[in-house]
Amino acid sequence: MLEAAKAVFITSGVDAPAKEIADLAGVGVGTLYRHFPQRSDLVKAVFQREVDACVAAGPALSANHAPGTALTEWIDRYTEFLATKRGLATALHSGDPALEALPAYFMERVGPTLGALLDAAAASGEIRADVTPRDLLLAVAGLCAPVDHEGAAFSRRMVAFLMDGLRYGAVPPEPRG
Template identity: 35%
Template structure:
């Protein structure tokens, strides 16, 4: 059983992961770990105590960002109507993928060597999308013939296209089109 961290150590851990996500998205996986530590306001020794290798930090950042995104779905539904919650979540998904792209050189090797990490991430993301889709269907706002897998594939495509074009605003426009395509159709007379 893992030991729980002191409050200050836990805060440092979380801050390191938050900063790492931003820095990896901005500068890529080869960025200086000293830069991450400095931006997090901790010494490099603190970073290495928590994450002995660059790969450990990348994996922890990936896990943290995936968990954060997936856990946001039910909270968004508490604060927003289903379609609006889904749109906010999709925008967050694009940002998540941009962070992942920043780690893209190192992430495939990490995913290949960490048992079940890729599958776990896909399942968690599918469950989050499924939760949002089900809420939209129950409210009569989204099509009942849509699958979480199809939505994730579409979002992946949106992220690739907008990332390749370096146009974050393009992703938002394409998300709007995707939501229009997911909208419930009126029953024929």
């Protein structure tokens, strides 16, 4: 149901009919409401699921890739998350008390993960060391803001330019020994 809600939120917004979400999930509307009695319950669950998936990707990427590659792939994942958030943005900024804790949840969870990726990439000399998690999160979010007549490919290209810029001024680690 969460995957269906995410897809519907992206295409139709968070106010899409519950039937549209239920149909895509292959369940009845009653089942959807039993799990998520309020629309805000569903929005919150989709948002937290996406944040948690983004956070979980950090250590997995670090374990399987060089630091710079892990950071770049994580930023790609974050860029995809922002596409989902576009569908949620109206709800997140609606003033609904049930959703007001979500921005803090995001920063508390994502900040340390991105910080570890940035630290590793800077220590390896693959990126400059003067960027903070908040700097990068806000820069990528700004580059992913909707632009008239441009789609997700445009945002991904702009983020790639940003990532290339992080390599400028990188200081290689001192040789040992």
